[in-house]
Amino acid sequence: MIPLLTYLNPFSKVPKIIKNRMEIQDYIRSRIDDERRSFDPNNVRHFLDLYLQQEGKSNSKISENHLFLTIADLYLAGTDTTSVTLQWTMLYMIKYPDVQKKCRDQILEVIGEDRDPVGKDKDNLPYVMATIQEVQRIATIAPLAVPHLAVEDIEIDGMTIPKNAIIFPSLMSVHRDPTLWEEPDVFRPERFLQNDKFVKKKGFSAFSMGPRICLGKQLAESELLLIFVSILQRFDLSKAEENDELPIDGIMNGITQQPKNFQMCFLPRQ
Ligand code: HEM
CATH class of the missing domain: 1.10.630.10 (Cytochrome P450)
Structure with a gap:
C-alpha cells in the first residue's frame, strides 16, 4: 500500500525480484535478437518469425515492444x-x-x-x-x-x-x-x-x-x-x-x- 516502504526495508525481497526480472528480460531480448539475425521472410520457422514478418509490413501496427511483451508473456506464463x-x-x-x-x-x-x-x-x-x-x-x-x-x-x-x-x-x-x-x-x-x-x-x-x-x-x-x-x-x-x-x-x-x-x-x- 505504501510502495516507498519496500525500498526502506533492508530485508525486502523486491530488489532481488527486480534484478531477476531484468535478467529474464535481457535473456528474452537476446533470444529475439538471435532469431532476428537468422530471420528469412521466405522461410518462416515459428511464431516469432511470423511476428517478424508482420513487423516488416508497412501498415503493421506491431512494434518492437509489442513483440517483446508477447514473447515475455509466453515465457513467463509457460515456465x-x-x-x-x-x-x-x-x-x-x-x-x-x-x-x-x-x-x-x-x-x-x-x-x-x-x-x-x-x-x-x-x-x-x-x-x-x-x-x-x-x-x-x-x-x-x-x-x-x-x-x-x-x-x-x-x-x-x-x-x-x-x-x-x-x-x-x-x-x-x-x-x-x-x-x-x-x-x-x-x-x-x-x-x-x-x-x-x-x-x-x-x-x-x-x-x-x-x-x-x-x-x-x-x-x-x-x-x-x-x-x-x-x-x-x-x-x-x-x-x-x-x-x-x-x-x-x-x-x-x-x-x-x-x-x-x-x-x-x-x-x-x-
Ligand atoms: C501446467 C501448466 C499451466 C497452468 C496450470 C496454467 C494455468 C493458467 C491459468 C489458470 C491462467 C489464467 C486464465 C484466466 O485468465 O482465468 C493461464 C493463462 C495463460 N497461460 Fe497458462 N498455464 C500453464 C501453462 C502455460 C504455458 C505452457 C503457456 C505458454 C507457453 C501458458 C500461457 C498462458 C497465457 C498466455 C495466459 C493468458 C491467456 C489470456 O489472458 O488470454 N500457460 N494459465
Whole structure:
C-alpha cells in the first residue's frame, strides 16, 4: 500500500525480484535478437518469425515492444507453471508410492523402457493421465487464476458485479467443492477413470475456463505427460528420509502456489 516502504526495508525481497526480472528480460531480448539475425521472410520457422514478418509490413501496427511483451508473456506464463506442477507430481509420487507404481506399471506395459514417449501415448495411459490431472486438481497451482476486470455491470445469481471491479476467480474453491468432487481433500486419481478409461471432469479448472482459458493448455498438457512419463521410465522416486513428513500445503509465490521445499531420491532403474 505504501510502495516507498519496500525500498526502506533492508530485508525486502523486491530488489532481488527486480534484478531477476531484468535478467529474464535481457535473456528474452537476446533470444529475439538471435532469431532476428537468422530471420528469412521466405522461410518462416515459428511464431516469432511470423511476428517478424508482420513487423516488416508497412501498415503493421506491431512494434518492437509489442513483440517483446508477447514473447515475455509466453515465457513467463509457460515456465514456472509447468515446472511447479511437475514439482507437485514428484511430491505426490513419493508420498503415494502405490500410485507411482501403478503409473510406472502402465508406462512399462504401454511404452516399455527403450522408446521415448510421444503425445499420442496419452490415449493408452489412462491411469497416468488421471494421476496428472488429480495432482493438478488437488495442488491447484494457480488458486486465484489471474485477475480479471468486469468491463460492464454483470448480474450473477442475483448479485451485481459492478463495472471495473477486479475479479479473482477462485479455482481452488472449484477444485475443493464437495458438490463436484467426492472427498475433495483426498488424493485419488481413480476419480478421473470410468471403466478403466480416462474421463474429463466438468469441475477440472487448473487452466481456468471460458474464452480466456490458458493459452498454453495443450502445450502444458503435452509437456507434463512427456516429462512425467520420461522420469518414471528411468527413475524410482522415493523420500530422502523414511520419516520425512512431506507437507502438502503449498506456498504462494506470486501467482503460483508451489510445494514447500522437500528432498527426494531419484534412483536410476536397473
Ligand atoms: C501446467 C501448466 C499451466 C497452468 C496450470 C496454467 C494455468 C493458467 C491459468 C489458470 C491462467 C489464467 C486464465 C484466466 O485468465 O482465468 C493461464 C493463462 C495463460 N497461460 Fe497458462 N498455464 C500453464 C501453462 C502455460 C504455458 C505452457 C503457456 C505458454 C507457453 C501458458 C500461457 C498462458 C497465457 C498466455 C495466459 C493468458 C491467456 C489470456 O489472458 O488470454 N500457460 N494459465
